[in-house]
Amino acid sequence: MKLEKLNDNQIRCTLTKADLADRQIKLSELAYGSEKAKSLFRDMMLQANAEFGFEANDIPLMIEAIPMPNDCIVLIITKVSDPEELDTRFSKFSEPEDEFADNESMDLDEDALAQGAEEILQIFNELKKKDEESKKESLDGQENKLDSILEENADNEADKISVDEKNEQQENEAAVFGDLTKMFEFNDFDTVERLSRVLNGCYSGENDLYKDDRNNKYYLLIHKSEHTPAEFNKVCNMASEYAKQKNYTKSVGAYLNEHNDAIIVNDAIQVLADL
Numbered sequence: 060m061k062l063e064k065l066n067d068n069q070i071r072c073t074l075t076k077a078d079l080a081d082r083q084i085k086l087s088e089l090a091y092g093s094e095k096a097k098s099l100f101r102d103m104m105l106q107a108n109a110e111f112g113f114e115a116n117d118i119p120l121m122i123e124a125i126p127m128p129n130d131c132i133v134l135i136i137t138k139v140s141d142p143e144e145l146d147t148r149f150s151k152f153s154e155p156e157d158e159f160a161d162n163e164s165m166d167l168d169e170d171a172l173a174q175g176a177e178e179i180l181q182i183f184n185e186l187k188k189k190d191e192e193s194k195k196e197s198l199d200g201q202e203n204k205l206d207s208i209l210e211e212n213a214d215n216e217a218d219k220i221s222v223d224e225k226n227e228q229q230e231n232e233a234a235v236f237g238d239l240t241k242m243f244e245f246n247d248f249d250t251v252e253r254l255s256r257v258l259n260g261c262y263s264g265e266n267d268l269y270k271d272d273r274n275n276k277y278y279l280l281i282h283k284s285e286h287t288p289a290e291f292n293k294v295c296n297m298a299s300e301y302a303k304q305k306n307y308t309k310s311v312g313a314y315l316n317e318h319n320d321a322i323i324v325n326d327a328i329q330v331l332a333d334l
Contacts, residue, residue, distance in 0.1 A: 060103065064111040068138040072103055076130040107136070239288075241295050242311065243302035245277040254279075254301040255331035262286070262294045268327035269319040278315060279327065280307070 061073040079085065084095045107113040115138055123135040245251050251268065264284030270277050281298060283291040295304070305311075323330050 060106070062103070062107055062110060064113070065135075070107050070111060070113050070136050072107075072134040072136065073127075074099075074132045074134070079130075103134075239283040239291065240307055240312070241281050241298070242305045242307035243279045243281065243298050244305050245279065245302045248277060250301050251277050251279060251327075252331050252334060254298060255328040257297060257301075258294060258328050259332035261290075262328060264291075264294075265325050266328050267324050268322045268331075269315045270322055271319050277322075278305070278319070280312065280315070281328075 060078045061075075063071045063073075065071055082095055082099055084093070084099060104113075104115075119139045121137045121139045123137075125133040125135065127133055245254075262281075264286055265282040267280040268277065269280070279298070279302065281294065286294070298304070
């Protein structure tokens with residue numbers, strides 16, 4: 060227990076966790092006004108008188124309790140000349156009417172000390188309550204932070220699943236449409252040229268042009284190649300404006316290659332667009 064004299068009318072007492080432990084006093088016990096707590100305050104006043112001559116005969120005392128880190132409590136004890144100025148948060152203490160027997164010792168009135176100790180304990184109890192509320196608020200804040208982290212992780216996981224599903228869908232589309240080929244029938248060569256100029260710049264895939272001399276028709280095979288399904292579908296829609304789409308299978312492609320003249324292979328549209 061550390062006592063400091065601030066001035067003739069005021070002292071400061073610092074109670075550490077060790078001080079309370081030495082007297083086997085807990086904050087929760089102080090709230091019940093135990094004899095140990097009363098003895099602590101009595102010793103505090105006797106020590107102040109012995110060290111600083113801090114006397115408070117028939118003088119009201121104002122005690123302010125201040126919580127400090129590491130479970131320390133600071134008591135500011137002030138002599139008050141006008142009791143009516145005391146705030147309700149502070150306590151009054153009176154010295155006994157008996158004079159000192161000598162200059163070496165002082166006995167304080169038991170009833171006055173007991174009353175003062177009980178009011179000090181009430182202050183401790185309020186501090187303990189505030190400390191518990193602060194811990195509860197801290198715990199609530201940690202729980203809210205945890206909930207926020209869990210929600211964020213759930214959102215991230217959902218986004219990850221969404222990306223994975225999108226990638227899987229793209230892979231499936233690539234597998235389905237990887238070798239996709241469309242065949243278009245033209246009535247004349249000029250129409251093939253016009254379509255080639257239209258598709259120039261938006262289609263760069265592999266394509267072949269055949270001519271059937273028996274019916275004087277031209278057949279353009281357009282391969283999906285590296286284009287996406289959406290891009291390839293757009294190209295085919297544009298080609299449908301100039302030609303008639305025909306059913307295509309690998310056997311049809313083999314028949315065209317065997318029985319018809321291959322005019323331009325691999326890049327017919329690109330070549331014709333430059334003419």
